[in-house]
Amino acid sequence: MSRKKTIDEAQLFQETEKLIMESGYAEFHFKALAERLGVARSTIYNYYPNKEELITSYMVRLLERAVENMDEAFEAEYPVKQLIRVWSRYANMHQMLQIMPYINQKATPKVEENIRVMYTLFGEMKNKIHHILKKEQESGRIREDIHMATMTGLLMSTVQVPVHHNSLGQWVDEVYDLVMNGCKG
Amino acid sequence: MSRKKTIDEAQLFQETEKLIMESGYAEFHFKALAERLGVARSTIYNYYPNKEELITSYMVRLLERAVENMDEAFEAEYPVKQLIRVWSRYANMHQMLQIMPYINQKATPKVEENIRVMYTLFGEMKNKIHHILKKEQESGRIREDIHMATMTGLLMSTVQVPVHHNSLGQWVDEVYDLVMNGCKG
DNA sequence: GATTAAAATGACACAACTGTCATTATGCAA
DNA sequence: TTGCATAATGACAGTTGTGTCATTTTAATC
Numbered sequence: 001m002s003r004k005k006t007i008d009e010a011q012l013f014q015e016t017e018k019l020i021m022e023s024g025y026a027e028f029h030f031k032a033l034a035e036r037l038g039v040a041r042s043t044i045y046n047y048y049p050n051k052e053e054l055i056t057s058y059m060v061r062l063l064e065r066a067v068e069n070m071d072e073a074f075e076a077e078y079p080v081k082q083l084i085r086v087w088s089r090y091a092n093m094h095q096m097l098q099i100m101p102y103i104n105q106k107a108t109p110k111v112e113e114n115i116r117v118m119y120t121l122f123g124e125m126k127n128k129i130h131h132i133l134k135k136e137q138e139s140g141r142i143r144e145d146i147h148m149a150t151m152t153g154l155l156m157s158t159v160q161v162p163v164h165h166n167s168l169g170q171w172v173d174e175v176y177d178l179v180m181n182g183c184k185g
Numbered sequence: 186m187s188r189k190k191t192i193d194e195a196q197l198f199q200e201t202e203k204l205i206m207e208s209g210y211a212e213f214h215f216k217a218l219a220e221r222l223g224v225a226r227s228t229i230y231n232y233y234p235n236k237e238e239l240i241t242s243y244m245v246r247l248l249e250r251a252v253e254n255m256d257e258a259f260e261a262e263y264p265v266k267q268l269i270r271v272w273s274r275y276a277n278m279h280q281m282l283q284i285m286p287y288i289n290q291k292a293t294p295k296v297e298e299n300i301r302v303m304y305t306l307f308g309e310m311k312n313k314i315h316h317i318l319k320k321e322q323e324s325g326r327i328r329e330d331i332h333m334a335t336m337t338g339l340l341m342s343t344v345q346v347p348v349h350h351n352s353l354g355q356w357v358d359e360v361y362d363l364v365m366n367g368c369k370g
Numbered sequence: 371g372a373t374t375a376a377a378a379t380g381a382c383a384c385a386a387c388t389g390t391c392a393t394t395a396t397g398c399a400a
Numbered sequence: 401t402t403g404c405a406t407a408a409t410g411a412c413a414g415t416t417g418t419g420t421c422a423t424t425t426t427a428a429t430c
Contacts, residue, residue: 002396002407004407005408024286026287031387042411046406080368098283104211143370150359154363158339158342164335175339178331178336180369183364183365188376188377188425188426189428214418225378225379226380227379227421230418230419
């Protein structure tokens, strides 16, 4: 019964990410999005009432997946290395998250709700990293004379290190080596 | 002769930075800027023809100063530590630079020129870091088995590590320790 | 106090995105 | 094939920032 939909949420999310990655958040508006999807701008309003809800919904989904994937690190042989690997796999997520300050976070109640959920997920991520580092400290593989917050911060900042190698594996190897052993000759 | 100016470039730059730091680039427009400066919006057009030229001019000035200040690291006893110190001193500069993708870089020829200058200055910064690391390698204080680009990247990414301590000095101590010696227990 | 050069201002036309809604199109089912 | 539910659409009004310019204000000088 009734008419078929021409787009779905998956396409919406996909084009949202592509648009933002290619053109930045300033270029992210329903006019540009509609063009890429091949539908009229007003069609998108049947799916999301405004761009803030669309983008934050997408971010929540990204974060949820990332949080799930971090559990791999708990079971890995070298948890910290696995952490860096998972972390780097979500490099574009980090790029997406950087646009948060530019989002009108009070656009609608739903947007505020999404932002709250995102902060909760951030907290979970930090907790997981914290747990892993703590566990590594207890088994003596990580030093205990540096504030945990500084180590967590350094670990999380490694996603900003540009990938110069052909394979992500090499990047992970080098960064892990540096994080664990430092630059000292 | 003639009328006195009510604002100058210094005020313009100061309020520009404050506005962006407090409200983000999306809120940076001449209407908001004029309100903070206590002048009419059109007044600002007597100083800069558009916001892109204003913001990029300011960034060029910031970068120039940062590049100058990096020379301190060459003469310091612990060059890498000094590098981290100078680097961290310009934390708000890094925050400012993050808005670059949101600037309409083709707004006017002058904006394009400013962007070019900025890239040149970036190059200089990278060169200086490179030189310092190279020199440290030669004196055996830094290992040589990791790609220079990865080490430079890690060093530069440390500005993202949040400052948890009361004093910036403690932050520098810990980050330097981690960068040099790693997390290994 | 009149003159004048430079600065400040408000109004105007313009451009771009937003959100809504009445209308039109589609596809299934009776 | 007709009826109906749902999706898509285009047009419209509203909002906000942009850039210009004729006019007004200011202060130094004559």
